[in-house]
Amino acid sequence: MTERPLIAILDYGIGNLHSAQKGFEHAGADARLTADRVLIDDADGVVLPGVGAFAPCMAALARTGLDDAARQAADSGRPFMGICVGMQVLFAGSDEAPGTPGLGVFDRHVRWIPGPVKRPQMQWNVLERRTDHPMLAGLDDPVWAYFVHSLAPEIGDGTDVVATCEYGGPVVAAVARDNVWTAQFHPEKSSRVGLRILANFVAAAAAGRETR
Amino acid sequence: MRVARVIPCLDVDAGRVVKGVNFVDIRDAGDPVELAARYDAEGADELVFLDITASSDRRDTTVAMARAVADEVFIPFTIGGGIRTLDDARRLLRAGADKVSVNTAAVRRPELVREISREFGAQCCVVAIDARSASGSPSGYEVFTHGGRTRTGIDALAWATEAERLGAGEILLTSMDRDGTRNGFELNLTSKVSQALGIPVIASGGVGTLDHLVEGVVDGKADAVLAASIFHYAEHTIAEAKSRMTAAGIPVRPA
Numbered sequence: 362m363t364e365r366p367l368i369a370i371l372d373y374g375i376g377n378l379h380s381a382q383k384g385f386e387h388a389g390a391d392a393r394l395t396a397d398r399v400l401i402d403d404a405d406g407v408v409l410p411g412v413g414a415f416a417p418c419m420a421a422l423a424r425t426g427l428d429d430a431a432r433q434a435a436d437s438g439r440p441f442m443g444i445c446v447g448m449q450v451l452f453a454g455s456d457e458a459p460g461t462p463g464l465g466v467f468d469r470h471v472r473w474i475p476g477p478v479k480r481p482q483m484q485w486n487v488l489e490r491r492t493d494h495p496m497l498a499g500l501d502d503p504v505w506a507y508f509v510h511s512l513a514p515e516i517g518d519g520t521d522v523v524a525t526c527e528y529g530g531p532v533v534a535a536v537a538r539d540n541v542w543t544a545q546f547h548p549e550k551s552s553r554v555g556l557r558i559l560a561n562f563v564a565a566a567a568a569g570r571e572t573r
Numbered sequence: 574m575r576v577a578r579v580i581p582c583l584d585v586d587a588g589r590v591v592k593g594v595n596f597v598d599i600r601d602a603g604d605p606v607e608l609a610a611r612y613d614a615e616g617a618d619e620l621v622f623l624d625i626t627a628s629s630d631r632r633d634t635t636v637a638m639a640r641a642v643a644d645e646v647f648i649p650f651t652i653g654g655g656i657r658t659l660d661d662a663r664r665l666l667r668a669g670a671d672k673v674s675v676n677t678a679a680v681r682r683p684e685l686v687r688e689i690s691r692e693f694g695a696q697c698c699v700v701a702i703d704a705r706s707a708s709g710s711p712s713g714y715e716v717f718t719h720g721g722r723t724r725t726g727i728d729a730l731a732w733a734t735e736a737e738r739l740g741a742g743e744i745l746l747t748s749m750d751r752d753g754t755r756n757g758f759e760l761n762l763t764s765k766v767s768q769a770l771g772i773p774v775i776a777s778g779g780v781g782t783l784d785h786l787v788e789g790v791v792d793g794k795a796d797a798v799l800a801a802s803i804f805h806y807a808e809h810t811i812a813e814a815k816s817r818m819t820a821a822g823i824p825v826r827p828a
Contacts, residue, residue: 376693379643379669387647413694476771479796481696481742483773484576485618485826505826507618507649509696509742527574550649550671552613 365391366566369404369434371447372396373425376412381444384549388559390566396425406566407434411446415471415512416458418446428464435466440565441541445510448536448543452514466541469515478529480511488524488534488546496523496535496542498561504554506534506546513545540569576824577790578618578797579814580775581804583608585622585654588634605638609646612804615811616828617648621674621745621799624654632661636668643669653701653745659688666693674699674745677718680725680732683739690740695772700736701745704729704762714762721749733766733774741772745799748778755781755802763793775799783809783817790823 368390370381378394385392385408393400401407409431411418422428435441435451443451452463455471463471474480488504490497497504508526513533516522523535526546536543542562548555583590589603601607609620622642624635632655639652652665653674662673679685679700689698705724707715712730717723733744746766748759758776767774776795780786780803789798803809812828819825 377643377666377669377671377697379640379667380647380671383644383669384647412696413692478575479771479773481772483696483743484578484796486574486576509649511695547649550647552648555647 365389366405366563366570367403368392368406368408368563368566369401370394370408370410371401371427371431373418373421373427375418375421376410378410380549381408381410384556384559385563388556388563390563396427398430401430401434404439405570406440406442406562407431409441409443409447409451411444411448411450413446414457415446415449415455415463416461418450419458419461419463422450422464432464432466435464435541438540439569440562442562443541443543444549445545445547448545449512449514451541451543455512457512467514467521467536467538469517471512471514473512474510474532475529481509482511482528482532483509485551486526486528486534486546488526489531490524491519491522494523494535494537495561495565496537496544496558500554500557506544506548506551506554508534508546510545574824575796576826577795577818578775579786579811579818579825580619580621580797580799581612581617581811582621582623582777582799582801583805584801585624585626585635585638587626587631588638591625606641606645609642609650612811613646613648616815616826617811618797618826619648620646620650622650622652624652626655636664639665639668639670651699651745653699659685659692662689662693666697672697672699672743674701676701676703679736680716680718680727683735686736686739686741690742695740695742698741699743699745700733700741701747702729702733702736703747703749704759705749706759706762712765714765717749721752729762730765730769733770737770737772743773743775744770745775745777751779752777754779757781757785758789758793758795758798760788760793763789763795767794767796773797783814786814787818787821787823790818791821
């Protein structure tokens with residue numbers, strides 16, 4: 362019997378992780394909210410959630426020691442997913458918190474969405490695919506996802522951008538490099554589309570376990 | 574692209590949905606989880622639960638409801654009504670609500686908005702404003718509290734602006750003149766507030782037809798439209814609402 366892949370959702374005391382855990386469970390995972398390094402090191406996939414603001418999230422990660430755990434998991438080759446502010450903290454820094462370094466997994470910055478559009482972008486929007494990536498496998502266009510954010514990562518040279526959305530201009534919606542997937546939107550709040558994205562991640566975690 | 578949201582509002586008393594929701598094949602019309610799942614399947618963009626539980630010692634039922642809905646339903650939902658303190662907000666958000674809306678308690682003590690926004694982020698802090706037309710108010714509208722019964726002397730536009738400054742991420746704006754009339758949104762109020770603010774505004778109060786939803790976005794400049802009875806009594810589906818909005822040129826997520 363194949364066990365459900367173990368997904369460790371990093372619990373560093375920020376926000377509502379309940380939906381993320383339930384979403385990954387619906388997507389077929391054994392999803393645990395945890396700050397336990399042993400469990401995190403043992404997991405088939407690791408998820409870094411985050412809501413609110415950049416600086417409090419970075420402070421909470423540092424306080425719990427999960428900043429190192431997140432960096433190591435991202436470097437481990439195991440599937441890793443950052444969601445919303447959990448995506449943003451993987452970058453070098455943010456306009457929202459000048460002087461607060463991010464985890465630096467991606468070396469560019471997070472910027473305010475330029476006006477005059479309303480901030481936060483609090484709505485469903487279409488993911489415009491930039492590359493073919495397993496994150497969005499099995500989804501028919503247009504793919505609608507739920508966003509709540511006022512900042513987003515720079516597009517950079519665009520090679521690692523999986524999708525953008527149109528909100529007063531192109532806004533980065535998903536970035537991925539190797540084992541690290543990130544979503545500026547909330548898959549755990551994007552209904553059937555979002556659950557499929559979580560299932561795609563769980564499938565990658567399951568496949569990774571087979572080869573380890 | 575600015576995409577308008579369609580938001581059914583459900584009244585909840587002691588953890589049960591009240592005011593007869595009337596889906597044809599629903600097993601339990603009072604079960605918030607079943608109704609929320611149904612609205613998700615029908616294409617609702619978000620849900621708002623308005624807690625009308627009279628006694629505060631039964632509020633634990635609302636926390637349990639938030640958890641039950643979050644277990645099963647994967648679209649955003651807001652809980653409002655009776656949230657008086659940061660701790661009330663914390664319990665609902667920890668249980669799985671995506672946003673809380675504060676009304677009377679925030680008028681009484683505006684710092685509550687800042688506290689919720691600081692601890693959980695602006696994205697989960699909705700300020701609900703109940704307004705009535707009042708010739709003495711600079712904007713022409715005055716804030717009322719306690720479900721529209723108590724006048725405050727506070728100008729509605731001024732309070733909305735202050736709420737944004739304090740860290741609100743969204744305004745849920747209800748016209749108490751229109752609420753329950755089915756005569757359509759108070760478009761003048763809605764457009765004044767929405768255009769003055771840099772955060773999204775949900776129009777509420779008065780929807781009786783699908784065209785009212787269109788007007789709320791086109792003329793009221795609202796970012797989202799909230800309605801109760803036209804959906805609950807199965808007069809119209811979410812899909813019908815979105816078709817009408819699409820036909821009027823408003824971008825929406827298809828149902």
